[in-house]
Amino acid sequence: MKLVRVIDTERCMGCRSCVAACAVENHFTVGAPWNVMIESESGTFPNVSRTYVTMNCQHCEKPACKVACDHAGFKAITKNALGVVLIDYEKCTGCGYCAAVCPYGVPQINGEKLAPLYPDEKPTPYENIPINDRHWTHRKKPKVAEKCTFCWHKLEKAVEAGKTNRIGKDREYTPACDLVCPVDARLFGDIDDQTSPVAQYIAKKKATQIKKSYGLSPQVYYVLEGGEQS
Amino acid sequence: MKFSLTRLFGMLAAAIILSACDGNKPATAPVAEPAKVVPAAPVDPVATAALLEGKKPVGAGIIADMVREGDLAVGKDFTMALGGRFHHIHTKLMAIKCATCHQGVKFPDNIQFLRREEFPLAAYPGAVDRGTCMGCHRGEGSLATSIYGVSPK
Amino acid sequence: MEVTRRSFIKGMGSLAGMAAVCGSAPAFARVSLFNGGKISEDVIKSICVNCVNFCGIEVRRVGGVIRSIAPDGARREIYNHGICPKGVSGGFTMYNPYRVKVPLKRTNPKKGLDQDPRWVEISWEEAFSTITERLAKIKKDNPSKLIWQHGHGKYLIGDEFPKAFAKAFGTPNVIHRTTTCESARHVADDITWGYHGFLPDLENTNLFVVFGSNYFEAEQYARWMDHTVTRAKERGMKIIVIEPRLSAPGAKADQWIPIRPGKDVAMVMAMTRLLIDAGQFDEPFLITYTNAPQLVGADGKILRDAEGKALVWDTTSNSAKPFVDGVTPALRGSYKVDGKSVSTGFDVYADSLKKMTPEAAADICGVPAQTIRDLAAQIGKEARLGTTTRIGDFSHRYRPVSIHTWRGMTAKEFGVQTWRSALMLQMLLGIPDAIGGHKLGKVYDHPDYMEAAKCEYPPKRVDLAKSVYFPNGHHDVCQQVALTVLDPKAYGLPYEPEMQIFYATNRPVSTSDTNVQFKSMEKTFNVTIELNMSETAWMSDIVLPDLGYLESWHFAPTRSTPTTKHTAIRQPIVNAYNIPHDGYSIIWELSKRLGIRDKYIEALNGTWKLKDTKFATGRDYTAREAVEVLWADKTHGKPFSIAIKEGFVGSTIPTKEVYTKGIEAQFKGAGKPKMQFYADSMVQTFEKLKQTVEKNGIKNIDVAQYKIAYSPFPTRDHAFPTPHREAEKLPFYLMTFKRMYRNQMACSNTNPILNFALGKDTQENHVMINTSAAAKLGIKDGDVVVVESRIGKVSGKCKLTEGIRPDTVGVSYHYGHIITAFPAYARKGIAINSVLELHPDKISGMNSFNDTKCKVYKA
Numbered sequence A: 001m002k003l004v005r006v007i008d009t010e011r012c013m014g015c016r017s018c019v020a021a022c023a024v025e026n027h028f029t030v031g032a033p034w035n036v037m038i039e040s041e042s043g044t045f046p047n048v049s050r051t052y053v054t055m056n057c058q059h060c061e062k063p064a065c066k067v068a069c070d071h072a073g074f075k076a077i078t079k080n081a082l083g084v085v086l087i088d089y090e091k092c093t094g095c096g097y098c099a100a101v102c103p104y105g106v107p108q109i110n111g112e113k114l115a116p117l118y119p120d121e122k123p124t125p126y127e128n129i130p131i132n133d134r135h136w137t138h139r140k141k142p143k144v145a146e147k148c149t150f151c152w153h154k155l156e157k158a159v160e161a162g163k164t165n166r167i168g169k170d171r172e173y174t175p176a177c178d179l180v181c182p183v184d185a186r187l188f189g190d191i192d193d194q195t196s197p198v199a200q201y202i203a204k205k206k207a208t209q210i211k212k213s214y215g216l217s218p219q220v221y222y223v224l225e226g227g228e229q230s
Numbered sequence B: 001m002k003f004s005l006t007r008l009f010g011m012l013a014a015a016i017i018l019s020a021c022d023g024n025k026p027a028t029a030p031v032a033e034p035a036k037v038v039p040a041a042p043v044d045p046v047a048t049a050a051l052l053e054g055k056k057p058v059g060a061g062i063i064a065d066m067v068r069e070g071d072l073a074v075g076k077d078f079t080m081a082l083g084g085r086f087h088h089i090h091t092k093l094m095a096i097k098c099a100t101c102h103q104g105v106k107f108p109d110n111i112q113f114l115r116r117e118e119f120p121l122a123a124y125p126g127a128v129d130r131g132t133c134m135g136c137h138r139g140e141g142s143l144a145t146s147i148y149g150v151s152p153k
Numbered sequence C: 001m002e003v004t005r006r007s008f009i010k011g012m013g014s015l016a017g018m019a020a021v022c023g024s025a026p027a028f029a030r031v032s033l034f035n036g037g038k039i040s041e042d043v044i045k046s047i048c049v050n051c052v053n054f055c056g057i058e059v060r061r062v063g064g065v066i067r068s069i070a071p072d073g074a075r076r077e078i079y080n081h082g083i084c085p086k087g088v089s090g091g092f093t094m095y096n097p098y099r100v101k102v103p104l105k106r107t108n109p110k111k112g113l114d115q116d117p118r119w120v121e122i123s124w125e126e127a128f129s130t131i132t133e134r135l136a137k138i139k140k141d142n143p144s145k146l147i148w149q150h151g152h153g154k155y156l157i158g159d160e161f162p163k164a165f166a167k168a169f170g171t172p173n174v175i176h177r178t179t180t181c182e183s184a185r186h187v188a189d190d191i192t193w194g195y196h197g198f199l200p201d202l203e204n205t206n207l208f209v210v211f212g213s214n215y216f217e218a219e220q221y222a223r224w225m226d227h228t229v230t231r232a233k234e235r236g237m238k239i240i241v242i243e244p245r246l247s248a249p250g251a252k253a254d255q256w257i258p259i260r261p262g263k264d265v266a267m268v269m270a271m272t273r274l275l276i277d278a279g280q281f282d283e284p285f286l287i288t289y290t291n292a293p294q295l296v297g298a299d300g301k302i303l304r305d306a307e308g309k310a311l312v313w314d315t316t317s318n319s320a321k322p323f324v325d326g327v328t329p330a331l332r333g334s335y336k337v338d339g340k341s342v343s344t345g346f347d348v349y350a351d352s353l354k355k356m357t358p359e360a361a362a363d364i365c366g367v368p369a370q371t372i373r374d375l376a377a378q379i380g381k382e383a384r385l386g387t388t389t390r391i392g393d394f395s396h397r398y399r400p401v402s403i404h405t406w407r408g409m410t411a412k413e414f415g416v417q418t419w420r421s422a423l424m425l426q427m428l429l430g431i432p433d434a435i436g437g438h439k440l441g442k443v444y445d446h447p448d449y450m451e452a453a454k455c456e457y458p459p460k461r462v463d464l465a466k467s468v469y470f471p472n473g474h475h476d477v478c479q480q481v482a483l484t485v486l487d488p489k490a491y492g493l494p495y496e497p498e499m500q501i502f503y504a505t506n507r508p509v510s511t512s513d514t515n516v517q518f519k520s521m522e523k524t525f526n527v528t529i530e531l532n533m534s535e536t537a538w539m540s541d542i543v544l545p546d547l548g549y550l551e552s553w554h555f556a557p558t559r560s561t562p563t564t565k566h567t568a569i570r571q572p573i574v575n576a577y578n579i580p581h582d583g584y585s586i587i588w589e590l591s592k593r594l595g596i597r598d599k600y601i602e603a604l605n606g607t608w609k610l611k612d613t614k615f616a617t618g619r620d621y622t623a624r625e626a627v628e629v630l631w632a633d634k635t636h637g638k639p640f641s642i643a644i645k646e647g648f649v650g651s652t653i654p655t656k657e658v659y660t661k662g663i664e665a666q667f668k669g670a671g672k673p674k675m676q677f678y679a680d681s682m683v684q685t686f687e688k689l690k691q692t693v694e695k696n697g698i699k700n701i702d703v704a705q706y707k708i709a710y711s712p713f714p715t716r717d718h719a720f721p722t723p724h725r726e727a728e729k730l731p732f733y734l735m736t737f738k739r740m741y742r743n744q745m746a747c748s749n750t751n752p753i754l755n756f757a758l759g760k761d762t763q764e765n766h767v768m769i770n771t772s773a774a775a776k777l778g779i780k781d782g783d784v785v786v787v788e789s790r791i792g793k794v795s796g797k798c799k800l801t802e803g804i805r806p807d808t809v810g811v812s813y814h815y816g817h818i819i820t821a822f823p824a825y826a827r828k829g830i831a832i833n834s835v836l837e838l839h840p841d842k843i844s845g846m847n848s849f850n851d852t853k854c855k856v857y858k859a
Helices: A017-025 A064-072 A095-103 A153-160 A197-204 B007-026 B045-055 B058-071 B085-093 B132-135 C011-021 C091-095 C123-140 C153-158 C160-169 C182-193 C222-235 C250-252 C262-275 C283-289 C343-351 C358-365 C368-380 C413-430 C479-486 C514-521 C583-594 C597-606 C623-634 C640-646 C655-658 C678-697 C705-710 C721-727 C752-757 C769-778
Strands: A003-008 A036-044 A047-055 A078-079 A085-087 A188-190 A220-223 B103-104 C041-047 C054-061 C064-073 C104-106 C118-122 C146-150 C199-201 C205-208 C238-242 C255-257 C311-315 C319-322 C334-337 C342-343 C390-392 C393-397 C402-405 C438-440 C499-503 C525-530 C542-545 C554-556 C564-570 C648-653 C732-737 C767-770 C783-788 C790-799 C808-812 C852-859
Touching: A003 A197, A017 C752, A047 C250, A064 A095, A078 C393, A188 A197, A188 C583, A220 B103, C041 C564, C064 C091, C064 C678, C064 C790, C123 C146, C123 C499, C123 C542, C123 C564, C123 C583, C146 C160, C146 C479, C153 C583, C160 C597, C182 C514, C205 C368, C222 C250, C238 C250, C238 C368, C262 C358, C262 C368, C262 C413, C283 C413, C342 C343, C358 C368, C368 C402, C393 C655, C402 C413, C402 C438, C438 C705, C479 C514, C564 C623, C564 C640, C583 C597, C583 C623, C623 C640, C640 C648, C678 C705, C767 C769, C767 C783, C769 C790
Parallel strands: A003 A220, C146 C499, C205 C238, C205 C402, C238 C255, C499 C525, C525 C542, C732 C808, C767 C790
Antiparallel strands: A003 A188, A036 A047, A078 A085, C041 C054, C054 C064, C104 C118, C104 C542, C199 C438, C311 C319, C334 C342, C390 C393, C554 C564, C564 C648, C732 C852, C767 C808, C783 C790, C783 C852
């Protein structure tokens, strides 16, 4: 089983719903988004085009962040049996090596303090959900690295329930960003399952990975429209 | 650790390079010309590697080995801050100038880099295209710790 | 679904903290593991009311806290596939610490945006008795002196409740926001085919021509159109987007044609001329369904017989006759009837287009003549004139071209005429209600819309709707209220308004020339029912809190598509600040205290058009009970348990019904009424208006301008709104637009996800200016610039882009709060509305938003 995501930038119209969904699902740390939108323009009036591309963690098969973290001796980054690359906030020292080596600019290093969502206001009930009632990936800490987890807190439930074959198909076992897209530009699932929608989409639409020259074999595929700089 | 002439020469070279590049202090002795890595923008990682291939500083591979084996005191201050191990290795030992890595104030608008919006940052030299890193850090048997791979066929 | 977790005692303190923030334990109390129990988790279906798409949502609630919001997958087939970032982060609208939480009373008698109201908190009892006292006095004196205004409130509880209350109270003044939205589009439809609302038949369209509709970020049907357009594009549909600024739809289209603001009508007229000259028009359609063959005299009116029936030229008998069985109308030609020269309506329009060559249009609208030619040819070809196609075993007229707009053609002084030009182009090609074409709403539901308007004087309503001032103001004229309140005598209003109730609307902020709107609020006693301390609340005497859309019951509005419809409810999920009232219960309470409750209930049965299940007098209804009544009636008795569990019931419309209930049923053939190709009713309305003005000696109506406005077909004049004609030394066209991240700006401006999680550019707006235009002015990206129109100036940061015409600048709505009720980060950006000139569309009363001219310079 190899979990992958495909993002179709031909379909994407830049609404940023996936960006919002990730933030809400994953107890957004202000200043440390796990999913961003890269909107850019090219051409000269009136022959202008605009491109919309979103990025989360690419969950590489050979993650550079893990190499750097292991090399530094902290071993805070793991790639588990389902291929999900995760940062353990307890082991992380916030050294920033993962952020330095990632060609996709994914890991976010938190600052000295975690700010409440409404600046200068008390935390909302959402923020007051007790730390220990949260999945460990949502127990945010200052001065450590954090990044997209492929919503591991949801995928883990599929493992526990013995339903990994329903990942990407059942909403409770699908990452939040892949659930909200109004134009169906995102799919998630097992590329090794030849009948899975994601495997067929990648082939049919000739999806590719970005920054392939780094040789990290990312598990996020893109249908590229053009105008992006890799 | 067995004492050897090669090692001594390496240490000497290292010491000379170190003193030459340390905080822009004027050189006290003639030095081997440090590698000039100034790739054209945008960075082509393959071309960068080729440049480095031809113009590595003498002993850079040795220095890298020595760092990995703990023979060079680079400390355990794992941080991206200027005084830390990362910059010590790259700017002092490897003699890479700031502008080599920090090429632009900010990234181009359409670059696929998640933290693109963080730039420009005040009091920070500027955005780094990771392609520069690939020159030394890529593939099996690479000069520096192998972090990246070769693009799959 | 309950989840068992290991947990530690550590979290206990925060339970108390949560209780403190919420005021008391949430309704569905959270039982966590350290109580030896489990954390409750459930998924509740409801409707999002951030905008007017009314997307189906499912809300995940964990321990009584809104944890996440996702689209309701069960509604994919009938409306939305996804939801937008506002919907995703809607929980924060409930948890917003800046909400109004208790009733407030103003103690500073001076009103103004720069005035501190000096609020004191009052009890609900004091609030109700103060308001009731005033209302009782007004009711006794002249109930018309009460004005009820709403905007988003219509979608929170339904305008049926305020309308019924107003009926029971005795005031005609219930005003909705339509003229700040798309009223001109509706009125153009109303006049042409007797009702309004349409959708492109996207599943079958091959060429989608869009004159300004942001169906990815802002349109009324965005969450259906977005995925449907995307699928159709992959099927091969071509999309041409015609607008001054490259919007998201423009970015995904096959072609972007940057047209000068306000000039669309010239381009459409030129294309119509090209098609007529090339003989590419659907003659059978025009004869069968429209009044194009009807004979027009020198006075511009359609010839009628003694019984008032319109006459056509019958080629069988070579005489003028009404179109009944046995008559074969001529579409073209000039004839003599009773010695007078007449021409068909079609020819009158065709002749009027002679001067609108592609070159002439290019000069006006800034689109190259060749582009206009190419598009006309493309439309003519793709329209597949004369063909039919089959869906299943249903065979029907096939015209797979759809011309669409939302506010691009209509949020302007000549909005009605501009959209009429596109309607006429579609009639020319037989596109209405064709497969792949332009699917109309409830055709001919209001036959009176197609007749001469009343031109009432003196006006009864404070917004002058349907009066001589806005004879076809079918959908209220919301921005006019403020102007009438400032000087009722000037409009002949026979009373002086005293009190305004604003429900979920930031009216003055959403109009043009907004300073006047605010000035007007100083004159009346204002009550605002609102979630947040909006500018409207700031100018009020009493502010009452409201419940958010995830906190209250409602029989929800829904959006149909050409092939589906559904009925839905909203149900409460949290009550973040334990607020005991919402708009619904406030109206109920007031009706009781005024002694008009049963009258109100009877009026409700009327406004809701209830048939099977009605409200009974003599009793009260909680919000839930009211929703149960409405659900029972509208679903013909389906169990309410379905509403709670599923949130909706939906159905597919059979194919035949989709295409045959509209013009096929109402306008087809001999003896039937006809679509107004030639808008004779407008000529008649103008005649009436002229008489009314003369009879009453009305001084503030420019009859000559109304004549231009009330032309029976679009003319060159309609490409030149007042600022274009009058403004001097103001080289830029100023256009406005909407952005995905803000809507109902007083609700969204503090939302932390919309402000901090989506990217730096969502926190504020900019003056969008073309790169080369900026260079000529020495302006660099990020410079603070001033935008100055004839009526004022604003300043803010600019953003250089290639995606806008060099002669145009664009500033979005939704930003630039001034009042200090909001923190600094929520007040960033430019409030452009204050510099937009107000020259309403005289036909519909539509507020003009995109006609202003300005100059731009470095601050």
